[in-house]
Amino acid sequence: MNLKDIHNVFFIGIGGIGMSALARYFSYIEKEVVGYDKTSTPITDELTANEIKVHFQDNLDLIPETFRNIENTLVVYTPAVPETHSQLQYFRSNGFEVKKRSEVLGIITKDTYCFAVAGTHGKTTTSCILAHLLKENSTPLTAFLGGISEDFNSNFVLEGTDYSVVEADEFDRSFLQLSPNVACITSMDADHLDIYGTNEELQQSFQDFVEKIKPGGMLFIRNGLPLQGITYGIEDESDYCIKNILIEHGTYIFDLVTPKEILKQVRFSKPGRHNLLNGLAAFAMAVQAGSPPHRLAEALGTFKGVQRRFSYQIKEKDFVFIDDYAHHPTEIKAVYQAITEMHPNKEVTAVFQPHLFSRTKDFADDFAESLSQFDAVLLLEIYPAREEPMEGVTSAWLLDKIDNPNKKLISKSSLINEIKHCKTGVLVTMGAGDIGLEIPKIKKELAYAS
Structure with a gap:
């Protein structure tokens, strides 16, 4: 074509x-x-x-x-x-x-120097950070992003056609349509088992994706993944590594160790160790476009974020409202880690809308464990997306598994009223369904109530 x-x-x-x-x-x-x-x-x-x-x-x-x-x-x-x-x-x-969308994306990016970000978590944030770093260093790029970047106020960036930034989505094996020059794999946790059947098949698809990298290309992997590539990590011996982390007024300050140098006092403002890893992966990839590392490190400090990725809706001394796209147990745990690190000693209420019957069924015990960490849990009905209901798989069934005395199943129509009567220091809404459409209403009501 x-x-x-x-x-x-x-x-x-x-x-x-x-x-x-x-x-x-x-x-x-x-x-x-x-x-x-x-x-x-x-x-x-x-x-x-x-x-x-x-x-x-x-x-x-x-x-x-x-x-x-x-x-x-x-x-x-x-x-x-x-x-x-x-x-x-x-x-x-x-x-x-x-x-399919993925086929067209492969055709568009085939003749560019393509950066592809893969992984079951972190794709959108990492690709948005990468696009930001390249743009700040005047790299001619086109970016197709899986979220609305707050730096561009868009999910599409066109600043030239020499380079491209894309998310390599494992859903439906879409990422096998790409032929990247530089690829990154952030994570390989079990997911989309409705597509793959088994975790082994999912793992194999990531191996197949690695084979799609162009000859002479590069692969970056989070340290610990069962692949061969250039590693990145936190406080370890990775090829690219973040060390000596401090937190100052909600901002990370750290040393960034590369294979060639150590960059001191680098700043990054998105909470959570998972976001630090996303920023590090984007930095390591961006170096391959030829930009000076010290300028890329400076650009890390100006990254604003991505809508629905640990997005502060209200941030006051006594109350914080955060919204996040988290829809997998690993992502929920990452959100909890970020909240407790940035807002210690505050009670946290989580509102969660499960996404897909199949995912809820496959990871019910893990969802229960991750949600049990919060001080209180408000659970919405499962968002079906493309699926038909599964017998016995309901939010009430999931709620029974959550080990938390302050848990409640609620309807979307009662969501705002439940939140208004919730006494908590931090409120976090999570999910990949239509809960995102409720955020402006919640924010308006809470701002009015205060």
């Missing part, structure tokens, strides 16, 4: 974070872009504001006539869309060029 021959791009699932970044890209290079999504969201609102037409009904009549030209129309879909989708079936049955 030659993108130069494409005039129209039709997206099925355009409101997804990865899909919307691609839609922005094609609109920017002056292709006609139209898309379908199930519901209206702030992302689809912004696409519409940028003159990208979006509709919310799976109706063949809503496909514009110009997009029925098989010769110059590309159809991009997300695997989250069911095979029964009538628009998807129409394009397939009529011989259109129909590709």
Whole structure:
């Protein structure tokens, strides 16, 4: 497929974070872009504001006539869309060029110097930090991000085409469509077992991803992963290492050890050891673009963050409200570590919305353990996303497993009222479902109450 021959791009699932970044890209290079999504969201609102037409009904009549030209129309879909989708079936049955998002991303980045960030946790933050570091050092790059970077206020960056930054998503084995020059693997915890079946199959997919690195390319791995590569870690003997950590007014100050030098008094403001590792991985990758390490280290200190990744919504002396995308037990534990490190001796209430029946079933005991650490837990119903309910797998079932006297199952409609009556020093909301849409309402109510 030659993108130069494409005039129209039709997206099925355009409101997804990865899909919307691609839609922005094609609109920017002056292709006609139209898309379908199930519901209206702030992302689809912004696409519409940028003159990208979006509709919310799976109706063949809503496909514009110009997009029925098989010769110059590309159809991009997300695997989250069911095979029964009538628009998807129409394009397939009529011989259109129909590709998954990951395939298109592979085509776009194939002829660039590609940085790909893989791992079951940390992809979005690491890729956003990497894009920030490269931009601050005037590197000509295009970035497709899995979250809204607070530095760019977008999930898409176009500052040139020599380099590309992408998330290498293991879901549906999407990352096997990429051919990076420099890759990073942040973590390989069991996840997406609805796709892989077993953890062994997931581990094998990461091995397969490593094989996709271009000849002469580089692989960075978090120290301790069962792979061969350039290592990064904290207070160990990794090739890239953070040592002598201090915390000053909520900011980390540390020494950054590289294979060639030690950079002193480096600053980084995103809480949590997991975020320190994300920043270190991004730094190590960015060095490969030729920027002076001391300038990259300075840029670490100006990274603002990513929406819904340990995002402070309210930060006052007596009360803190944090929102995070955490939807896996390992991520919940990382959030807890960050909160207790930055806000010691404060009671913490966690609001959690489980994401997917299959993930809840596969990791129920681990979810229970990670949530039991908090002083109080408010548990919402499971967000199904692409799945049908599973018999016996409910939030009530998960709640019974949580060892915490201050636990409660609540509905989304009662969420704000429950929070308003919650006496706590730190409130944290977590989940990858539609809980993110509730955050502005919660913030408004809490600010009003104070």
